[in-house]
Amino acid sequence: MAKRRSRIRDAVNRVLYSGDPEGYVILYRHRRPEGGETLAELDPRFIVKVDSWAVHLATGESIPLHRIVEIRRRSGGAAWRRGEGWVEE
Secondary structure (H helix, E strand, O other), rough: OOOHHHHHHHHHHHHHOOOOOHHHEEEEEEOOOOOOOEEEOOOOOHEEEEEEOOEOOOOOOOHHHHEEEEEEEOOEEEEEEEOEEEOOO
């Protein structure tokens, strides 16, 4: 699992240091308080720290790396997918 988390962390960091983080959106599995999961979007501009297990947001929330499933370009199309890596350069 640690190897997978490091790949996800590398993908998130690549977006953050791309010079254009506002050009991306991160999709993750959000656990609803009433139960179940749904896909939620995260704007990378709200990320203040990425460590070995989670993405930490300016709101104080943390999203575990294993919940991140895809990174999309706002202009359309997936840029990175869990299990596939970067799908466009």
